[in-house]
Amino acid sequence: MPPSPNTPAPTATHRPELLAPAGDWECARAAVENGADAIYFGLERFNARMRAHNFTLADLPALMAFLHERGVRGYVTFNTLVFADELDAAADYLRAIIAAGVDAAIVQDIGICRLIRRLSPDFPIHCSTQMTISSGAGTDFARDLDAHLVVLARENSIKEINAIQEAQAASGRPLPLEVFVHGALCVAYSGQCLTSESLGGRSANRGECAQACRLPYELISDGQKVDLGDRAYLLSPQDLAGLDVLPELVRAGVASLKIEGRLKSPEYVASITRTYRRALDQILEAAPPAFDREAARYELEMSFSRGLYTGWFNGIHNQELAHGRFGTKRGRFLGRVTRVQGDRVFARLESPLKAGDGVAFDAGRHAEGEEGGRIYTIDTAKSGESVLTFGRGAVNFGRVHVGDRLWKTSDPALGRELRATFAGDKVRFTRPIRAEVHGHAGAPLTLILDDGEGHQVKVASSAPLAVAEQRPLDTERLRQQLGRLGGTPFQLGELANHLEGEVIVPLSELNQLRRDAVAQLTALRQAPLRWALTAPDPTTTRVAANATAVPTETAPELIVVTRDLAQFEAALTCPGISTFYCEFENPKHYREAVTRFRSHQQTTSDFEHPTSNLSTAKPSIWVAPPRVFKPGEEWILKQVRSCEADGFLARHHEHLRFFADDRVRGDFSLNVANPLTAEFFRERYGLERVTASYDLNIGQLEALLQNAPGDWFDITIHQHMPMFHMEHCVFCAFLSSGKDYHDCGRPCEKHRVALRDRVGAQLPLKADAGCRNTVYNNRAQTGAEYVDRLVALGARYFRVEFVHESPDEIPRTIAAYQRLLRGELTGSALWQELKLLNQLGVTRGQMETGPRTILKKRS
Template sequence: MLCERFMPTQDTILDTSRRDSSSASVPPCPELLAPAGDWECAKAAVENGADAIYFGLERFNARMRAHNFTEADLPKLMEFLHLRGVKGYVTFNTLVFANEMADAEQYLRSIISAGVDAAIVQDVGICRLIRELSPDFPIHGSTQMTITSAGGVEFARDLGCNLVVLARECSIKEIEKIQAAQSATETSAVSALPLEVFVHGALCVAYSGQCLTSESLGGRSANRGECAQACRMPYELVSDGKNVPLGDKRYLLSPQDLAGLEVLPDLIRTGMSSLKIEGRLKAPEYVANITRVYRQALDRVYKELMGGEAPESSHAAKLMQQINSESRYNLEMGFSRGLYTGWFRGINNQELAHARFGKKRGVYLGEVGRIQGERIALKLKAPLKPGDGVVFDAGHPDQDEEGGRVYTVDVRGQESLIGFGHGDVNFRRVHIGDKLWKTNDPELDRKLRQSFEGEKPQFQRPISFEVHGLAGKPMTLIVRDEVGNVVKAESTMPMEVAQNQPLSTERLREQLGRLGGTPFVLGELKNHLSGSVMLPVSELNKLRREVVIELERLRVQPKRWTLNAVTEAAANLSLPDQSSRAGNTDKTSELIVLARNLEQLDAALKCGVQTLYCEFEDPKKYREAVSLVHCASGCAAPNRTIWVAPPRIFKMGEEWIMKIVRSSNADGYLVRNYDHLNYFADCRRTGDFSLNIANRLTADYFKNRFGLERVTASYDLNFTQLEALLKSAPPEWFEITIHQHMPMFHMEHCVFCAFLSEGTDYSNCGRPCDKHDVKLRDRVGAEHPLKADAGCRNTVFNSLAQTGAEYVARMMALGARHFRIEFLNETPEQVVQTITKYRQLLRGEIEGAQLYRELKLLNQLGVTRGQMAG
């Protein structure tokens, strides 16, 4: 079947039988997945062609600012969705803390019982919990899991996931490599795991699941659905201590919005199972608008591909140009910070973030040419009419901007005079050369709202009919829907021989196709009547109504997933044997030091630190670091070890970086992503913070399944949550970072390349990251260091070091013994001073409050209590 919808009467009829592709060379048409922050958004998505929606409940979802649904809404919501042939996925895509696991289990039981089609999950422990509750309830691995490789996909499969949402940073070529790796290992027993990508909406600059900015700056964790959108704020670029003049470019970390419309043919060809629209915080008009655009485009593109058109052909290219041209206005009016294909076509740091504003603009109308009283003159670049809303862009989007409703549009040749209501616009703040943007189109909003208002279904899905019968026997009517429901009914009277108007296929289609007011439209009709026969119209209508009512009844039945009445979840959530904690109280606490250059490493070495970590921008220097430590140790420190860290992100084709890291012959390795687990499987390994370990089930999975020596507690935990973690599992499992500059943004976007070069990526940027010390100055004057790693990914670190010193004694009382301190730009002298103070703290010679005060005075080190203070 084609992806296109059979549309005999209107353009909103859907043929969902499309997913069975009749062409071996074209994968099935991907599902179109739309966001729903509330009931209106759910209706907007359904009535405009979504195959599925995703939505959150009151807790445990990554958009806590959305209205969200409640547990009590689930049965009614799923009934509505399933009647309309739409799936519903619950977002359970946050980290879950140890003291919340019982509540999480209750939530999951409600979700599974309500017949929800899947849960979108970030937390490894929650994936495990779901599988203990139900062996068949579908799990979709969230983009918050930061899956960027075939190894990550395989990790998700082993965890029990049924689908994976890839990181937004994956290009089409990288997706192809992931799919190729899946195909290479596919067997009759193990098929490729379905993949999903975001196709439209806000583009996070940092890797989802790896952004600690909101947590670091305000205690509002993005991994808990409380992102404060610091990436949308203005920053100044400071290079080697001097401001870099960038003109009107101030929003250095704010990418343009993702618009994958023009790469739909490539996404289909790669075999994507689902295309996801971002926007659970958006209005229902936005949901209706973007869903409709992608529904219509997807159907047109798929029809072309099924007709044998190659994605790269000139005809396909012309089709995409036409679709883009037709849809651009609607997309920009929906919501736009600028529209761009993101990382789908690879890295282009000059295009990703234009840096001129970080909020919605809409459609560009042109520059102010003249100001005439309370009117302006300009050459319009897009349609404008009275009632539309506009804003004047004077190049200062962080300040209040002038704008309002247009009253008059007077076209005079190539120039248009735009008038406003008296006093609505302060023209003293409007200047020649200001850009004018159209931010609202009431007429478009009305049309969009009409698409989902009212009770009558406006978007219909085809059902197929079969008619059987002969004279003297009842007519049999069989109907099938797109999800496999089958209904059969027989007429209450026998068919008769037709004297003049037999039941032809055309007459049957006319009568059976009268499905107005239902969620259905007549699709395929098979006429198996024998001879020239007839049946009264009233009886035929009665049959049609009967099968439709029964089909609706079948469709709204909740899905019956297996839900174990007695599970192992309770055992997994119980406290560990307290004797293990008591036996740990006499062990000496260990101070672990992470250095970011050889000078810091040498200083830590001279302090006698036994366990040393290195995270260098250039992993080629690891060999020198290992040699330095091994040579210094000898017989004097036989137990001293040096561990090195590979980059946090791994992508297909970057094996060379891990080979360099491994060739250092370090004593151990910091595991930071799923590929590291296997690549360094025969080595000593410790799980780093990037694994997002926030509860016992997650900690147990990484530590014991993969044989890690320790795991690092998530940086999202405040002390209360950390305390719950240490009480829920053996404390010797954990390493706790008590001093660091929080790694806030970790991103594919390279600020060095974008604003200190004219290059697009590492191949032509000239490597300014090797030549300059760069910081980003925020609105309050804080200068946050910027670093690049071997994969050219950037990390923005908090300018202030944070310390958990005041909680160390309480952690030690709970049995914690492994404490880490991390350095960034500190001098060797500062390294020595800081190590000395923390050693005194661990020995009980000073208290945490005293250390906090002294750190604030040490060489003007900036220090904050950080997220651990809550």
């Protein structure tokens, strides 16, 4: 909520941009008419909200002319991963976007950033929150991409934002920062959620998130269900509301404040935009307008709310972030049911309610469905209780109980008020322009209008100024006539009167001068921005010509990924394995793993099986830092490096910098989906190899290998897909009363925990050194049936990953894949063998072409 009267005003002088979402034309108008400085929107392809209505390429000229006339910037969301066989289409799409004069593209894919720069040397790139930029190294990375702005991860606190700004200032090349300030919070780090991909073949990195985080789960600890009462929505955070911390964000120098909601209604866009516009103006204006704190909170709750919370801005508080009681819209809490008599419900209300409002009865069993409807009448009983009646058949009163929570979910009157702010073509929100007038008797009156955004027009009257015998054109009279800007997107701001002497011109002439100047200024603003575009070139989407393929005689290598010491020791005894990757929850154990690896080297004369025809790579052990880094966590990276492994897996921008002098390979979290991305990591950061994105199915993997050398890539052919990767700690939130690692008692070190979904699958849960949680798919997925095709295209390095397998399972699985790579076993035969080896069987997972099952969407 807005700051209290005692909150000191921000000292920063900049005005942060207010950025609103627009899923369609109505939403765009709602944003513009309620004070947005910019909007962001998607097109038919390559955007992370494919379920929104979205605009088309054909809409762009009219949309940008409308926005620019109103002084509003427009950013296209090109924020998905792009596959190798889509790069040519993406280039054509980007050419059209750039030519249409869009203000910037919001981009996730590294290869697309490089492609944009090949197409245009000056078109602005905004690094999407899907890039998981959460530290100063991330902004350095964005500068390497020649980006203009960085959208930070939602998980960054204000303290961390200030640290990033300090790091940027020290570099001497700061980039503007954008943060989400309101709307739905994804529980997983954006760009790091593979849940929908894993469960249904619908990648969040491709705009097809099925919102599995909003579903109920049971908590299983050491094999037993934990009784959590009515808390079942363990991964569903409350919605972000940053009004309380707006002064701190302004002081931190945040350049853009972003509202989430491209799937929301135009009324939602209108409500949230106008609320934050008013709050910002109160903070920034010398004479701030009045702001009703309680009315603002009510409006935010009614527009859409799963509960309002400051998210991670004030740091981590796992008890508050996700209360677990529901995962959908609620609205305003009204009170509790005190009695049910026939078709009447009695309640003690804490907030106003009126006939026509919609309500829902919350018995704490949301998954079973809830009762609710519109209020028909509301009266007051002698007891002081409110008596509610509903339309016939609207409510099953047998399912309404004493003690049920009562929520107001709809306020039609507010909805009508909000729609009135943007419906039709009427201009409602105006922006100030500066006017100057010049002239003297016998010369024309010259009017200059300046919109403060680089547009200036100069017009002269057709009739000369005359000496005024009475009522000369003084500043007051000029303001009166020039300020008649109704129906235009302007209001008269500063007026500079440079007229010499007491002069006059007919008012009709002055009015025509104003109209002509406004028309010219409007035309200037509507003109599309002109970005440089290179000539079409078929090599634009290709990697460098000197990239060499793997020699066909190079034997394939099997790389084993283990997640605890017992698994590692089991893998270490397997003949024929030369390369080991370790990802342990506690990096302190890396030193022990490296010690055991070195000892094993000394006591084993040959790491190869005597009859093996697999790779004879020099034995090596590689370790993985935690998947995300935030300011203040340097100690973790130092601890990782201290183990003196042979190499490190880069999983975050910070790792590219910290391990720059070491041997480094890129892990899957770098989201390498096309050859341009792979080439950038290899050429700019010297990575030996990168792991192909887990979003790629077999057809897309083949396209990748057809367009880049196979020895650039590790390809994972056996794994439990890492689904949610979260700052939210389920261990802390639901197995302790603490707010973070300081006071949680570390239940993650004491219990083996899983989340049980609605179909009974128990999904393993693990915590890392940064207390971030990863939920894994319980079923292993295999690409065994596709290995021959991948080898034929040059792939040589194949990863087999383990999560919760026992040490006894490790050698059997490794041996099976070794036989596959040696040609002693077919992919289909291994598929059958794995089904027998694994208690839950196996799945083809994301390797299989096309979507498999569709998760039920949540509202």
